[in-house]
Amino acid sequence: MITKKGTVAKISGDKTIKVEVIEYQPHPKYKKMYPTNAYFLAHDEKGVAKVGDKVVIQQCRPISRKKHWKLTETVTSASST
Secondary structure (H helix, E strand, O other): OOEEEEEEEEEOOOOEEEEEEEEEEEOOOOOOEEEEEEEEEEEOOOOOOOOOOEEEEEEOOOOOOOEEEEEEEEEEOOOOO
8 A cells, every 4th residue: 555644734624634745856857856745635534633743644445536545643743843
């Protein structure tokens, strides 16, 4: 399964979180690494994630039209940083 690490950007709904994932890609010509960000909607069954938490999400079956990821674990809490 595919997993990604990111930060909770928004809590949108009862069991849905919006996770921002920042990845680095090399420039095709100059080979310098630059950041790209993407947002994923993830399913948070227990509703434990807060805005600013560092989380790990895992790809799963489609839960809704745009939600194909689920929350696996919370790495660090926003209140502890």
